[in-house]
Amino acid sequence: MTVVDAPVALAAAPSLTPSSLTPYSTTLSSAPLAHARLRAAAARHAEEAERTGLLHPEAVEAMTAAGLARHFVPRRWGGRAGGFAELLDTVAETGTACASTAWCAVLLAAHGRLAAHLPTEGQRELWGDSPDVRVAAAIVPPAGRLARVPGGWTLSGEWAFASGIEHADWVLLASLDHSGGGAPAYRVLAVPREVVRIRETWDAVGLRATGSHGVAVDGVFVPEHRTFLREALVAGVADADAAPCHRVPYQLVAALLFAAPALGAARGALEAWTLLVGMRRLPDGRPLTDDPAVQQTLARCSAEIDAARLLLEAAAARADGPAPGPAAVALNQRDAALAVDLLTGAVERLLRTGGARGLVAGGALARAWRDIHAIAAHAALQPAPAAAAYAATVFPSGV
Structure with a gap:
């Protein structure tokens, strides 16, 4: 194709x-x-x-x-x-x-x-009945109020940005557990979707259909077996029989997963741009595709998208590989952030050179431009923290 x-x-x-x-x-x-x-x-x-x-x-x-x-x-x-x-x-x-x-x-x-x-x-x-259960989550940052009761916890409060909540069966929510007397523990709790109220707060410029609304619960009982501590996400499942995907730490793959839709959005933008410029003519009647500037835009943007794909594929290979270490986490954060930066720059260039038709509301190019900017704004994909994490693996401590 x-x-x-x-x-x-x-x-x-x-x-x-x-x-x-x-x-x-x-x-x-x-x-x-x-x-x-x-x-x-x-x-x-x-x-x-x-x-x-x-x-x-x-x-x-x-x-x-x-x-x-x-x-x-x-x-x-x-x-x-x-x-x-x-x-x-x-x-x-x-x-x-x-x-x-x-x-x-x-x-x-x-x-x-x-x-x-x-x-x-x-x-x-x-x-237990089917593996095709749809799970939404709002676990960063922790919110709400958690109280210890016999057999588990009661949970109340509000959380933001629960993407996919409108079609979920279960929801993961995070709250700080102060029951231990010392530093609070970061606890994740699974609750049925039917006990969760949706607060329709998501009306964003991009990713408009993700349903990333706020959610609220009021005094919901959560049994102990439907909770775990955040440390489990950091360490990965310790069971020797666990699959590789369950043994990797959350930090290794979070940015990679958030970056994956951006790769698709940039590809979609390039497809839409190619169709748009293919319909236009130069003042002398020749196809616009004969214009060297158009050809250079195509070459540069497609190369940037391919480069981003290679970075994300390398990050995925580390996540799928044997026992990735701390350095792999920093590499994946670096590569995901840079990949999204490349993809966003490519889509910016495509929109600027796509002509008036590319700006039409509802058009694929303008939609991709809005969506990729929404993705690039995610905290997990910011260049500065990714650079700091990578630098910490390269520069000697204290220098």
Whole structure:
């Protein structure tokens, strides 16, 4: 599929309705088809999703059918305990069509990985009937009020930015535990979606359809087996039988996962830009694509997108590799931040050279520009902290 004919191919993709979905299979033959259907559904509803601020139900069901919810779920519950490189590919491909869908897709997988740190009984409550449970989360920063009661905790309060909350079955929330008498512990708790109130606070310039609203709970009881401490995310699952994806620390992969939709958004911007300039003519009647400035924009932006892809693939390979050390964490943070910086710069250049048609509301190029700026604003992708973490692994201490 070339850059120019990609939207035409998507338009011809078979229709996907919730009734036509089949359970996700781990067979290699079914996965590519499910992923293609996900991108097709994302493309069909991208403009509507941005306008309404809601993912279309077809796109949500397609995410589940493509195995995103179960991607990191432990195999004992029927999950895949999959890898980061394959997730990067799926999310980036989806983001080419709709970055909001890609954002929810990657977090659907990521939150399943977080929930895998629950005690066994808590995991059973989530996945005992199916690994395709959709989990949302608002764990950074911790908020709310936590009180110790017999058998567990009561939780009250409000949290911000719970992406995907509108189509979640469970929600992970974080609060500080002061019950120990010393420094407060950072505790993560799993609560059913039906006890959570959505506060419709998300009305952003980009990633409009992610539903990253605030949430609130009032005196909800959470049993001990549905909680874990943040230290488990930092250390990874200690069980010798745990899959590689569960043994890596949260800091190693957080920036990588947040960056994956940006790769797709930049690819989508390049596709849209290529179509736009292909329709225009120079004053002498020749195609605009004969203009050296246009050719240089194409070469530079496509190279920057490819360079960002290589950085993210290297980060995914470290995450999938054997026993990554502290230096790998800093490398992944550095590479994810730089990749998003490259991608944002490329999309900026494409928008500036795309002409008036590229600025039309609802157009794919303008939407990609808004979405990638929303992604680049995420705290996990800021260049300064990433640079400081990397420098600490290079410069001698105290120098």
